[in-house]
Amino acid sequence: xxxxxxxxxxxxxxxxxxxxxxxxxxxxxxxxxxxxxxxxxxxxxxxxxxxxxxxxxxxxxxxxxxxxxxxxxxxxxxxxxxxxxxxxxxxxxxxxxxxxxxxxxxxxxxxxxxxxxxxxxxxxxxxxxxxxxxxxxxxxxxxxxxxxxxx
Numbered sequence: 512x513x514x515x516x517x518x519x520x521x522x523x524x525x526x527x528x529x530x531x532x533x534x535x536x537x538x539x540x541x542x543x544x545x546x547x548x549x550x551x552x553x554x555x556x557x558x559x560x561x562x563x564x565x566x567x568x569x570x571x572x573x574x575x576x577x578x579x580x581x582x583x584x585x586x587x588x589x590x591x592x593x594x595x596x597x598x599x600x601x602x603x604x605x606x607x608x609x610x611x612x613x614x615x616x617x618x619x620x621x622x623x624x625x626x627x628x629x630x631x632x633x634x635x636x637x638x639x640x641x642x643x644x645x646x647x648x649x650x651x652x653x654x655x656x657x658x659x660x661x662x
Contacts, residue, residue: 553592560637561590564599567632571625579621583608588648592641599641602648611647619645 553561565587572585589602603618605611618625622643630640 557592557594557596560596560641561592561599563633563636564592564601564629564641565590567629568601568625571628571632579618579625580605581608581614581617583611583614585614585618588650597639597641598644600644600646602646604648604651615645615647 568587568590572580572587576582576584584606586604586606587601588604589600591600591602592598603615605614608614622645626640626643629643630637633640
């Protein structure tokens with residue numbers, strides 16, 4: 512009688528251990544999957560910092576359109592942050608200028624001044640102002656070319 516009880520108890524323990532091991536393995540796999548999803552997208556902090564920079568740079572380019580942008584309308588379409596928040600890739604769309612390449616070169620050459628002005632604006636929100644790398648956003652031009660090709 513004692514042997515039967517001991518064997519039953521061991522079987523129950525083995526089943527319980529297997530159940531806990533599989534659930535722990537499943538939890539671990541879920542954590543890995545959620546981490547891989549998290550790694551492909553920007554974190555919440557990076558998105559918040561990117562939105563603050565996008566908003567403030569948009570206002571800055573509106574106020575300084577005559578001096579830096581040479582009268583052209585410059586809009587910030589996207590800001591992408593590096594994982595350590597030290598570099599911001601800023602994508603700009605330029606409209607209404609005589610020479611958009613010249614406007615972009617002027618913005619690019621005055622990036623240190625723009626970073627300084629941005630740091631004065633967001634000094635209470637960000638500990639460090641990221642380095643700004645400017646890129647042209649040609650998505651509208653690309654969409655127009657595709658539309659012309661489809662017609």
